[in-house]
Amino acid sequence: MVRRPQPAAPSSGAWPAVVVLSMGLLLFVFVAWQYLWDEPRGSDDDLRPRRAVDQTPVVGAPQRIRRFLDSIVPPDSGALPATPPWMWDTPALARFFKGNGAALDNLGDLLEDADWHPAHAAWHAVDLGADPRWPAALALKQAECAYLARLGQEEAAFVAAIDLADLGKRLEEVWAWPSFYSRALEAQERSAQALAELLKKTRLPEETLRQFQRQFSLCQPAADKLVEALNAFYLHEKKLIFGPASGEPLDTMPGGTQLKRPGRLFFKPQATLRLFMEHFRRLKMEAQAPLANVGLISVKDAAAQHQLGYQPNSAGESYCAARMEGYRALPAQLGLARARGGLVVTLFAVRRCIAEQRTLPPTLESLRPRYLLDVPHDPFSASPLHYDIRRGWIWSVGIDLRSQGGAPTSPAMRDPAEPTVEIGVGIAAAVQ
Known part of the structure; x- marks a missing residue:
């Protein structure tokens, strides 16, 4: 009888190898899943602008x-001087002002447009706020103020300074690109500086100053506008990540983008968008909170919690951190703009008091209700602004939240740690 060969029994050492191989395969699948899986899209209804898209067929403001901007003629040197225009010599000031007559006419036409249609899709086509000629454009209006003041045309100089504030107010409402908001704050700063310089030496009557005070007050930036702008900026970032897949109208894509954003290694679109949601929600809280409390709501600290490196979404975290750099300072910048605005409004009231009563007010509170309905509060401390009647200074505690007794600068309010305006007269001069 022939015996069939029996199959060899498996070696006892083969089982551990199979187990290790299976565990390795499972680990590989798990790691691959970690890198390839993206989060489900979260709800962002609270981050959507409440302003409807403008359906006007054609708008001309852009x-x-x-x-x-195309008509701006730079100074002869090609670069703006480091000093403010009211410190330039008269020939240089006259050349810059007179050489830009066409630009000033174009700006006048722009400001005469009653409705810029800031919610129109046409603003999304080109990032006009990022144009490098804006500093020269804003300096031009300051130069106009300085030149007219030297000619003795004080009222016209005030009108030019108010035009800057009006330009800032218009740009504040254009949310298609974040750069417009930054330009709005720059225009507000330039306007406040020019008005502080004019008010320090003004001889205008109280009635005229009252009109200019009212016009300037209507142009001040507001926290609720920043909150809505942050919603629009979140939507802007969402479009940059997803393109048309974001579900937004195609004519509102930044720069007219039509294609979906290309994929990137270690970049999870949904997880990255969730990071933007977290940061913009925190920024909205900062924009509405007293600036003395912003340390309790720190977007910068939150961004530091996301570690970079070869993590599943390391490229997304890096991208988000880089993009948020341009947004984190907005609440503090708005606080500075509001502080400057409050200082200038208060300075208007003081100069009106001097023009009418020929004396300095003993306190800022005494300006109510004749010259101020309410005394502006310092947005940094939520307390009244500081007033030194002997020196003739009014100041804010600034970003360091500490009063150092005022710190006049040229241009005015340049120091963010102690924005200060000079009244132009102190108690000693008032007594004489």
Whole structure:
């Protein structure tokens, strides 16, 4: 009888190898899943702008802004001087002002447009706020103020300074690109500086100053506008990540983007978008909180919690951190703009008191209700502004939240740690 060969029994050492191989395969699948899986899209209803898209067929403001910027003639040197225009010598000031007559006319046409249609899709086509000629454009209006003041045309100089504030107010409402908001704050700063310089030496009557005070007050930036702008900026970042897949109208894509954003290694779109949600929600809280409390709501600290490196979404975290750099300072910048605005409004009231009563007010509170309905509070401390009647200074505690007794600068309110305006007269001069 022939015996069939029996199959060899498996070696006892083969089982551990199979187990290790299976565990390795399972680990590989798990790691691959970690890198490839993306989070489900979260709800962002609270981050959507409440302003409806403007359906006007054609708007002209974007083209007028481009025409204005194209007509700017830089100074003879090609670069703006480091000093403010009211410190330039008269020939240089006259050349810059007179050489930009066309630009000033174009800006006048732009400001005469009653409705810029800031919610129109046309603003999304080109990032006009990022144009490098804006500093020269804003300096031009300051130069106009300085030149007219030297000619003795004080009222016209005030009108030019108010035009800057009006320009800032218009740009504050254009949310298509974040750069417009930054330009709005720059225009507000330039306007406040020019008005502080004019008010320090003004001889205008109380009635005229009252009109200018009212016009300037209407142009001040507001926290609720920043909150809505942050919603729009979140939507802007969402479009940059997803393109048309974001579900937004195609004509509102930044720069007219039509294609979906290309994939990137270690970049999870949904997880990255969730990071933007967290940061913009925190920024909205900062924009509405007293600036003395912003240390309790720190977006910068939150961003530091996301470690970079070869993590599943390391590229997304790095991208988000880089993009948020341009947004984190907005609440503090708005606080500075509001502080400057409050200082200038208060300075208007003091100069009106001097023009009418020929004396300095003993306290800022005494300006109510004749010259101020309410005394502006310091947005940094939520307390009244500081007033030194002997020196003739009014100041804010600034970003360091500490009063050092005032710190006049040229241009005025340049020091963010102690924005200060000079009244132009102290108690000693008032007594004489």
